[in-house]
Amino acid sequence: MKSSTYRKYNQAYYEEIVINNEIESRVAQNYRERFLVTAEDIYIVFEMYCKEDYDDEFLRTPKGEINHKQFIDLFIICLRNDSFKIAILIYTCFLNPAEDMTPRLMDILMNTIRESVQFHEQKLFYLHQHFDVLSIYQMNTLIDIY
Amino acid sequence: MAIFYCLFFCIYYRNPDLVEFLRSYVYKTEGYPKIARLLEMIDINGLDRLRTIGEPMNAITYHMVFYQAIDDDLRVVYSSILRQLRMIQLRDADAIHFLTKRDYELIRLTFQKITAKLNLT
Helix, strand or coil, rough: CCHCCCCCCCCHHHHHHHHHHHCCHHHHHHHHHHHHHHHHHHHHHHHHHHCCCCCHHHCCCCCCCCHHHHHHHHHHHHHCCCHHHHHHHHHHHCCCHHCCCCCCHHHHHHHHHCCCCCCHHHHHHHHHHHHCCCCCCHHHHHHHHH | CHHHHHHHHHCCCCCCHHHHHHHHHHHHHCCCCHHHHHHHHHHHHHHHHCCCCCCCHEEEEHHHHHHHHHHCCCHHHHHHHHHCCCEEEECHHHHHHHHHCHHHHHHHHCCCCCEEECCCC
16 A cells, blocks of 8 residues: 555655556546646655656656756665665766765765665765765775675 | 445434434345444444544544445545545555546645555555
8 A cells, every 4th residue: 555655645646656556648647737747746756756766757757847956865865765776867867976976975875785785786886986085984984884 | 335325424414313223224134244344333432433533433434434435436425534534544546546537626635634554455
């Protein structure tokens, strides 16, 4: 039951129902035309895509309303929820890795390594790619993790 | 199942006399298990408790009727329950029903509701 993972019913809840069930495409289109209109509604749905790693839907949905800061927030959601299919899409298409990969992001990344073993090779890719961002303290933490 | 919904509206509008009439009718005919269950709930908890929003038994009773009404496509029943309850547990089938019926008014109404976790299917 999808509602058990939500605190309140919102646009993302119904969008997830549309994705996970065989809803007729016209029904889905009518729903989206009415409920996924404002930038805020679209962002709520993108948050859900990033939590659940729905990469096909992420690619299909227009992203004109999403600004750069929101993409960084979405990237953080992906890291925290092991949604690395979307994470690599955001990283390659919508972030400026040299500037956006901050020590805070590296902290979040190291936490995910500690908490889950999934997508380990991708986590190591980000670590190696941005090793220069790590502080001495973070390097010590990294050694502790392994 | 008409008796089932009659019993629900007896709770909804607080009509103990009609409950007694329906009870004698149900005893004379072969009733559905759900009707017997609803009568049992009325006997144990009383109409007042069952219709008080916030009581645990109210949530269980209303959800039982809500799910049945969605399955039977009775909008009058499920929309009135949806308007009453503040916390509601939608099954995936309920959300699909709202979407396929293009019931955007009720979808908007659910946006104001908090999800509940009940041991009911």
